[in-house]
Amino acid sequence: MSADALRIALVGNPNCGKTALFNLLTGGRQKVANYAGVTIERKEGRFVAPSGRMLQILDLPGAYSFDAVSPDEQITRDVLEGNYPGEAPPDLIVCVADATNLRLHLRFLLEVRRLGRPVVLALNMMDAARRRGIVIDVAELSRRLGLPVVETVAVKRGGAQALVERVDGELPQPSPAQADDAASRADLHAQVRELLAATVRMPRQTAELDDALDRWALHPVFGLAILAVVMFLVFQAVYAAGKPMSDLIGDGFGWLGNHLATWLPAGPLQGLVTDGLCGGLGTVLGFLPEILVLFFFILVLEESGYLPRAAFLLDRLMVSVGLTGRSFIPLLSSFACAIPGIMGTRSITDPRDRLATILVAPLMTCSARLPVYALLIAAFIPSRAVLGMFNLQGLVLFALYAAGIAGAMLVGWVMKRIRRDRSEHALLMELPSYRLPKVRDVGIGLYERSMIFLKRLTGVILALTVLMWALSSFPAPPAGATGPAIDYSFAGYLGRAFAHIFALIGFNWQMSLALIPAFAARETAVAALATVYAVGGETAAGLGPALASHISLASALSLLVWFAYAPQCMSTLAVIKRETDSWRNVAISFGYMFVMAYVASFLTFQIASALA
Amino acid sequence: MRVQCEPFLFVIGSTVRLSDLPKGALAVVDRVDDAHANDPIAQRLRDLGFVDGESVQVVACAPLGADPLLIRIGFTRFALRRAEAARVAVRSEVAA
Numbered sequence: 001m002s003a004d005a006l007r008i009a010l011v012g013n014p015n016c017g018k019t020a021l022f023n024l025l026t027g028g029r030q031k032v033a034n035y036a037g038v039t040i041e042r043k044e045g046r047f048v049a050p051s052g053r054m055l056q057i058l059d060l061p062g063a064y065s066f067d068a069v070s071p072d073e074q075i076t077r078d079v080l081e082g083n084y085p086g087e088a089p090p091d092l093i094v095c096v097a098d099a100t101n102l103r104l105h106l107r108f109l110l111e112v113r114r115l116g117r118p119v120v121l122a123l124n125m126m127d128a129a130r131r132r133g134i135v136i137d138v139a140e141l142s143r144r145l146g147l148p149v150v151e152t153v154a155v156k157r158g159g160a161q162a163l164v165e166r167v168d169g170e171l172p173q174p175s176p177a178q179a180d181d182a183a184s185r186a187d188l189h190a191q192v193r194e195l196l197a198a199t200v201r202m203p204r205q206t207a208e209l210d211d212a213l214d215r216w217a218l219h220p221v222f223g224l225a226i227l228a229v230v231m232f233l234v235f236q237a238v239y240a241a242g243k244p245m246s247d248l249i250g251d252g253f254g255w256l257g258n259h260l261a262t263w264l265p266a267g268p269l270q271g272l273v274t275d276g277l278c279g280g281l282g283t284v285l286g287f288l289p290e291i292l293v294l295f296f297f298i299l300v301l302e303e304s305g306y307l308p309r310a311a312f313l314l315d316r317l318m319v320s321v322g323l324t325g326r327s328f329i330p331l332l333s334s335f336a337c338a339i340p341g342i343m344g345t346r347s348i349t350d351p352r353d354r355l356a357t358i359l360v361a362p363l364m365t366c367s368a369r370l371p372v373y374a375l376l377i378a379a380f381i382p383s384r385a386v387l388g389m390f391n392l393q394g395l396v397l398f399a400l401y402a403a404g405i406a407g408a409m410l411v412g413w414v415m416k417r418i419r420r421d422r423s424e425h426a427l428l429m430e431l432p433s434y435r436l437p438k439v440r441d442v443g444i445g446l447y448e449r450s451m452i453f454l455k456r457l458t459g460v461i462l463a464l465t466v467l468m469w470a471l472s473s474f475p476a477p478p479a480g481a482t483g484p485a486i487d488y489s490f491a492g493y494l495g496r497a498f499a500h501i502f503a504l505i506g507f508n509w510q511m512s513l514a515l516i517p518a519f520a521a522r523e524t525a526v527a528a529l530a531t532v533y534a535v536g537g538e539t540a541a542g543l544g545p546a547l548a549s550h551i552s553l554a555s556a557l558s559l560l561v562w563f564a565y566a567p568q569c570m571s572t573l574a575v576i577k578r579e580t581d582s583w584r585n586v587a588i589s590f591g592y593m594f595v596m597a598y599v600a601s602f603l604t605f606q607i608a609s610a611l612a
Numbered sequence: 613m614r615v616q617c618e619p620f621l622f623v624i625g626s627t628v629r630l631s632d633l634p635k636g637a638l639a640v641v642d643r644v645d646d647a648h649a650n651d652p653i654a655q656r657l658r659d660l661g662f663v664d665g666e667s668v669q670v671v672a673c674a675p676l677g678a679d680p681l682l683i684r685i686g687f688t689r690f691a692l693r694r695a696e697a698a699r700v701a702v703r704s705e706v707a708a
Binding site for chain 1: 647652653655656657658659660661663665666667671672673674675676677678679680682684686687688689690691692693695696
């Protein structure tokens, strides 16, 4: 099947809408956003053209030039030149260009044309171009380039009709292949200027709206203030909007558990269903609304084109702590999960900046930590207004996120001091046009994230919860035992053994035990605590009150701080290994985070205990 | 911090560094100079369209130390650090 499919590669400058076009053609649901470097890997999809021919579409990372400077640009160059392992060069190259920003996009097209393969130019975002009064003489452009040119609107249904018809037809004649050297490369710009002068009329160079928004968003004073307000509102909203829904889900599962308990015969099975599944998994599922609220804001920010502006505002600060403005977007996505964040560092051109970003990315509070934070904050921090407008619980949550960021800055600064390489590295970052986020894209993003969460919940978290339940329930206490049954279980012994390590930072044995499954998935700490306390018969009034009656405020704060800095989950370590191909980097990140978490929790516990 | 929008006068036939161009002033690129032999950053700048005759303008300066700069080149916007912008020599638009 795949042998006779026509292989088509989508290429072009970053952020010209290749992936949106890919999704439109193949019905795919790949992530799209409004900044350079969203797509960092080759993605493949297929669809059947009206003629019945199978078309295989390859979506490639954006590139400015064949002189690749980052790992993602390199993939694109290798695939096009036929040097990518296990991948034949494409039969047809569709060069996607942003019609509102043709100068660099056409230059890349000219580079692609020199490969001597069949090329079609897709002028994307034609709707935006028309709105801005940009007039393109498509027929003349096609004649001068000597290749077919079609108009597309990748974000509209049917917007790729002309492209489908074109690629379904006969392959266009390739231009003669040409060698690539510095002199001919410099010449490309001159050719582009000639093309533009002859075929494109633009009323003004940049969109008026962008200029107006940038006057505020990039203003030295207002710009920073806007950034701070945006970030603060996001975290307040996570709490304000997510919490009521979480409570509803938690109550629902509590009710379900009680009902199931009356149906099922008393015994181990009843314990597993009510304590483990309803109590443990139900509690974790309850945090889905908070996670979705966080994702909603991240997706909207990504789509709007604001993130590269934030990177611009913060570049100098990030350089001073050994990072780069380009680190900003991967670090922001690490608030969702460190894994896509670490993979996103591929768009960072410089290996040194990239490694520094990878090492600090796990310090950004990922959404898997949110259930732990939310549970402990709800149980220990009173919900009261501060300064009449902020909720104290929201402020503590914000402080935990800030602690992660401050930790990352400290670590980055230390790394900068240690390393010897002081050579210069470039920023060179394009700022895209602002765009109104598309409901469909945000919807797809939220749907994908919910599915990932539910898969984790019904996979690794479920398995670990059942395991924790089994460890807490067996073996049964010996005849004549006086203490609670759980003290005699495997969990009791394991927890007490671990508690020696964590006694100094104020963790009891239940908390110490919960850290073990949390290493596989952070949220499981909540399910594990719920299970352990439920088996111990302590959660009649819910997990929060049970914790509050067994754990001191100092211990709870210490646990919160621990989760802010503790070594990340196993999957993150695995991604660090894959992305840096070095066990040494895995050991460094695990080691420094363990030490940092232990020291910070120790200080928190000791200070809080002394003050109490 | 250099934040000014007054008309900027070039000495006829001379060039200034893009990093010294006042905010808002219009100019055209003259050339990109290598900071050292085989300077990859200079090559990248040329690939990104910093070539002779391209119109250029400093649109904004970042808040901390006025670094990086937001440069409009042709109809794209690029964030450039001062050290990167210093590689670009620009001249007056009319004298082109």
